[in-house]
Amino acid sequence: MMHYAIQKAEVLDGAxxxxxxxxxxxxxxxxxxxxxxxxxxxxxxxxSAKARKLLIEALDVNVGIKDLTFDGKKVHVTWTDDHCSKFEADWLKKRCFSHQARARLQRELFLPECQYWGSELQLPTLDFEDVLKNDERAYQWLSTLKKVGIVRLTGASDKPGEVLKLGKRIGFLYLTFYGHTWQVQDKIGANNVAYTTGKLSFHTDYPALHHPPGVQLLHCIKQTVSGGDSEIVDGFNVCRKLKEKNPRAFQILSSTFVDFTDIGEDYCDFSVQSKHKIIEIDDKGQVVRINFNNATRDTIFDVPVESVQPFYAALKEFVDLMNCKEFKYTFKMNPGDVITFDNWRLLHGRRSYEAGTDITRHLEGAYADWDVVMSRLRILRQSVQNGN
Structure with missing residues (x-):
């Protein structure tokens, strides 16, 4: 680690x-x-908690510096109320208020930027057991997941329980109304369209929740011979194209609140209701999340009547772009494969397959929260950098 040295410290602006x-x-x-x-x-x-004890109630917002001494490694400040503080040079340098220093620190805290992709994607692939046992491989897994939005892990068993091991590796899984883990297979009286043999068009999972799960883990236990191929698309890349091609459609989808609903019984009975903009942008205009599942988009639509048709036109344009050859990537999961992907960024679907008397296709799925994944990523990075 680089160490910084202080040449001079002085007080300005009347202390x-x-x-x-x-x-x-x-x-x-x-x-x-x-x-x-x-x-x-x-x-x-x-x-011991890396936490501030000083209360805002006890802070004088007009506090002044009474005395200042320094050497190359630290600064000693005496305040007007005679309290004394000591600040290390490296600590201060890291927290510099210049634009460049702040940008660098934000990059460090939130780690790699997105790399957009289309049909040319080379699906990043790692070994399942390596990720469980080796910190460098686990770091590679999570940093690639953040950067590219998807990583395939190969070499897991063809028995349920593998996604639970990945949950432990990260920290813990995200419990929803479908359970800690859930089984994607053809079910009688299905409580979700995924539990059928039909085609699933591009969607993100669970926009019916106000905080949709950030990461999805899907383990292939059994795969059908014909059909059932997986399709994925980089939603952020499609948004970029939509904004360029039809700014009005982008504006409608990033400003209209859409109602989503999910009602049924699984882990427990549920009646879920939410409102989301299909394209969610931050204060800088960057797309941060896609919220779209056509199956759970509610029949209730809380907009003025004249906004309805333009909304549908914008949504159709967005979905048509997703289905363009240049954007979507198709692959087939094999038993023992686990795909892990960013549910806020990627939209995924699957081709239909034939219904049989036996279960011919079985995936076990689970969710993880981005806060948990990013926490593990920061810890792993520290461990890898320190050579532990």
Missing amino acids: HLMQIFWQDGAESLYPAVWLRDNCQCSDCYLD
Whole structure:
């Protein structure tokens, strides 16, 4: 790890700002109120929990610096109320308020950016057992999942329970009304369209929840001879194309709240209702999540009557783009394969297959939350970087 050295530290703006000149030639500014809020002494900070003890009620937002001393490695601040704080050089450098430093830190915290793809995708593949046993392989798995949106793991058994092992590897799975894990197979009186032999068009799972699961794990236990092929599409890539081709359609889908519903009985009885924009964007206009499942889109549609037809036209355009040859990737899962993918980004579907007297196709599925996956990814990265 690189260590930074302080050349000079001084107080500006009538004691409300500290400026640091670094030996590498860079300069940083730190507001006094932020420094006081982040005092690292044992009265203000609980090191064992890495958490702040100082209350906002006890913080003087107009606090001033009374005295400042420094050496190459740290800064000592005495405040106007005589409280003392000490800040390490590396700690300060990492938290510099310059645009570049903030952007670098955000990249570090949220890890790799997306790599868009279409039909040319080379499906990233790793060995299931390697991922369970080896931290470098597990790091590769989760960082690729974040970057590309899908990873196939091969060499699992053809018995249920494998997705549970991956859940333990990450931390824990995401429980829904369909259970800790669920079986995708043809079922009599199916409570979900996935539990039939019919074609499933492109969808994300579970937009009926206000917080749809971030990651999906699907383990192939049994595969039918004909049909049942999986289809995937990079939703973020399709959104980019839609915005370029038909900005109005993009605007409609990213601003109209659509009702989703799911009613039935499984892990327990349920009556779920939610509202989502099909294309969800952040404050910078970046697409952060797709929420679309045609099967659970409600018959109730809470929009003015004149908005209905334009919405359908926009949605049709979006779905037609997904089905374009250049965007979708088709493959067939074999027994022992586990596909793990980003349910906020990828839309997935499957081709129909023939119904028989026996179960000819059986997948076991589970969900994980992106917060849990990202937590494990950060821990694994630390472990791999430290060579543990």
